[in-house]
Amino acid sequence: MEITGKNFIGDRLSSLGEEHYKTFDSLRNVENKTLFISANTKELEEAVTLADAAFPIYRDLSDTKRAFFLKTIGDEILKISEDLIDIYCRETGLDVERATAERDRTLFQLQLFAKTIETENWRNKITKTAQPDITPKPTLTKTNIPLGPIAVFGASNFPLAYSTAGGDTASALAVGCPVIVKSHPMHSGTGEVVATAIIRAAQKTGMPNGVFSNLNAKSYQLSHDLVRHPKIKAVGFTGSFSGGNALQKTVFNREEPIPFFAEMGSINPIAILPQALENDCQKIADRIGNSIALGAGQFCTQPGLLLTVDEAHTDQFIVELTKVLKGLGQQCMINPELKKNYIRQSDKINRLEKSIQILSHKAQWDNQFVEPKLSVISADQFIAYPQFQEEVFGPFSLLVKCKNLKEIERLVFNLKGQLTGSIFAPKTHYKSILPLIQVFKSKVGRLLFNDVPTGVEVTAAMTHGGPYPASSDSRFTAVGPGSIYRWLRPITFQNWPKELLKKIIN
Amino acid sequence: MEITGKNFIGDRLSSLGEEHYKTFDSLRNVENKTLFISANTKELEEAVTLADAAFPIYRDLSDTKRAFFLKTIGDEILKISEDLIDIYCRETGLDVERATAERDRTLFQLQLFAKTIETENWRNKITKTAQPDITPKPTLTKTNIPLGPIAVFGASNFPLAYSTAGGDTASALAVGCPVIVKSHPMHSGTGEVVATAIIRAAQKTGMPNGVFSNLNAKSYQLSHDLVRHPKIKAVGFTGSFSGGNALQKTVFNREEPIPFFAEMGSINPIAILPQALENDCQKIADRIGNSIALGAGQFCTQPGLLLTVDEAHTDQFIVELTKVLKGLGQQCMINPELKKNYIRQSDKINRLEKSIQILSHKAQWDNQFVEPKLSVISADQFIAYPQFQEEVFGPFSLLVKCKNLKEIERLVFNLKGQLTGSIFAPKTHYKSILPLIQVFKSKVGRLLFNDVPTGVEVTAAMTHGGPYPASSDSRFTAVGPGSIYRWLRPITFQNWPKELLKKIIN
Structure with a gap:
């Protein structure tokens, strides 16, 4: 199919804007040919007005009909x-393998949400019947209803599963919420x-x-106009801390506050007990190394921080891990912008302290390929510079040598909020890690044992989020x-006769 | 018992502050004798530090122990x-009757929350066992954990049920969240x-x-210092729009955004179909009149807006309602400040349009007593002045005469968000009110049929909140x-052996 570069304002293709841009083919290191036309304020207004008008109709459709819509999208x-x-x-x-996997995840999610609304008590409907024996009290029925039109931002690193028809949408x-997507300018064709x-x-x-x-847009203005629009009732964002934080500020300046859910990534610390390395040094290095560099390290749950105790096996672990990372070789990053960020941010981290030992740091090419990097510092150094907590988006990890478990x-x-935390320990060391677990509990949305954080399973038992700044809520x-609850609110119907109630709530 | 006027910093009484104030006996129209000492920044810091240190211990106590604490408070x-x-x-x-009722509601709520955590799956625990037949995937267990120390603000109109040991606390x-209460300066002794x-x-x-x-405080500074403290992880507020909005702004200026739940009241519109008045004019006037003036109209759900169709029975309804309100006579307001606000705000509304017909407006006394007021305007007038949507805290209601149901x-x-909305209609007029119900759904947290909004039942089927500005979320x-979910977040444990998991989660 031909890609037009235009915006969808409802079902109508439109290109009134004056800003143009192109996407980039990183693998071939050339611009793609389609010219994308950014939406202008008139188009934004039209899209929001349509969404607002569609809302009461769409809200009150049966779950079966909305589920059918989702399945048909698939x-x-x-x-x-x-x-x-x-x-x-x-x-x-x-590559095609990743594209196919992400497409399948997208299809799976559409099916999952269709199934959820068709088969589960997702409205948490509760009825409390009047009790005529005490003071006459009316019957109350509580149910969830959608908030209204939602703004969704395409994620740079998940062009399918967390973009246009992704999890938020x-x-x-x-x-029952209409959706206005602000497409990501790196993959507006997709x-x-x-x-x-x-x-x-x-x-x-x-x-x-x-x-x-x-809606397409290269510059940030349209995004801010979108989230400050009075008819937008909630926002879903997946991306960088700086991007999420800027939008959050705009949302905070609205007259009417609205739910803003931003998943802004983190450095996903992994604490490794020396006893774990004693038993499984090579195996752990292999698992963690592959997690660091998976998809060129461009996952929100990429482990960017390794906390070890400076003991005999730690240096062996560093050697093994370096071997694994070197073995993975060069990888193509999604976009020149992300490559530049990776080089700049990892260089910045490496320059913070002279004593940093750079274990895997090659000259960079003219194209969009990069190599994994690993740096090693002491706990004192880590604590001295808060910048060490900044995410390096790409296949970089920082290994900290601590004196002992207490220092870990x-x-x-002292860490900020994280999407995930992991502990590698032998099963014989349960007791010694209990205090560490307690500390981790206050910091993460997901805590793993002898496992790596990449690979976020789509299930009711998943938490993808966590204390700020990993997420905004x-x-x-x-x-x-469970992600539907970002877009729902309860409403109680009091004293309505049954026959009427079934006509007014789903 | 003697009232000291001091602050509780944990279990220690403290009075380092320099600001002093007294509470007021409205019934006797005199100041009470106790001098209250506002907490200073040092005391605030101590209280927050103690709460933060108590949190990980308190969080991990068994539900039975926390339930026992709540019951013992009762x-x-x-x-x-x-x-x-x-x-x-x-x-x-x-009066004593109201005091006793509110105490009983407070005791009931403590029992209810104790029972909830002892007997219900309030953590929404979900385990997804690994499925060895597909790609090896680890077992995930999701559970809710508390956010951390919470700031709670005493409500002027609910000194017991929504203050120190009230619903938020x-x-x-x-x-499992420690609580720091900022007591309301109108009832710091209570x-x-x-x-x-x-x-x-x-x-x-x-x-x-x-x-x-x-913590005691007369001026606003301490409240803002409290909600901007980095160790405070959420805020519960019940009060005015101006108070809630000011605190919200401070919360929005934090480095780390935190959940802020404010219930800021509303005007709780009641739409009355002419056919309802045809059948039950006097009965409806009686119910609504009593709801308007209940507790001197000092309830968040007080109906401050009556929407009628200008037909034959409407004038009769106004006569009947006026009779009821006059019959209720003068009532004491909680505090001179609230009385002043009531006079000022109802006068302001009445002055907005010359054509306002004041049906119940007496000279006001030197003491804290007031009389119910009722004003009548046309729909055009209501639409012309957004100020008509401002809450008048007290026994005031504004009756709007609309041309027809479509105008209602x-x-x-065009209304802002409301805690409640009500429709009075005969059961024979289901069909004609369906569009009105759809409009109301987007505006309210609770929708009533042939019922008045005052009297908020404490049950799982209750929604007390609603679209902004009725609540902030x-x-x-x-x-x-369900109000516990303001203070909880999910966390997922991945790949933990069962025997360890049961030691680290409740």
């Missing part, structure tokens, strides 16, 4: 998969292909026009069926 | 009830008596010191067991 995506995977690869530098559409599938599905299943819009605990205690998850 | 309150009700009446102008303590009971209960049940502190719908569509309720 069908439509599948139909255009060849084109989709082609443009995906040309806009990300990622699917969860919001499932529960976004347009998916948007086409969503619009087709909306038309085929008779959804109200405006249930979905897709102290270091974790630790009470919610961005992954799994 | 026992201790009951023991000092005579003193409590005496000071309550002397600080509020409310009880729900936070139940799930607050101190209750705080004494909480501290005694904490000591008797072996809770860590710092699990509860009670349009008016509701419509996704939560301030009343009922």
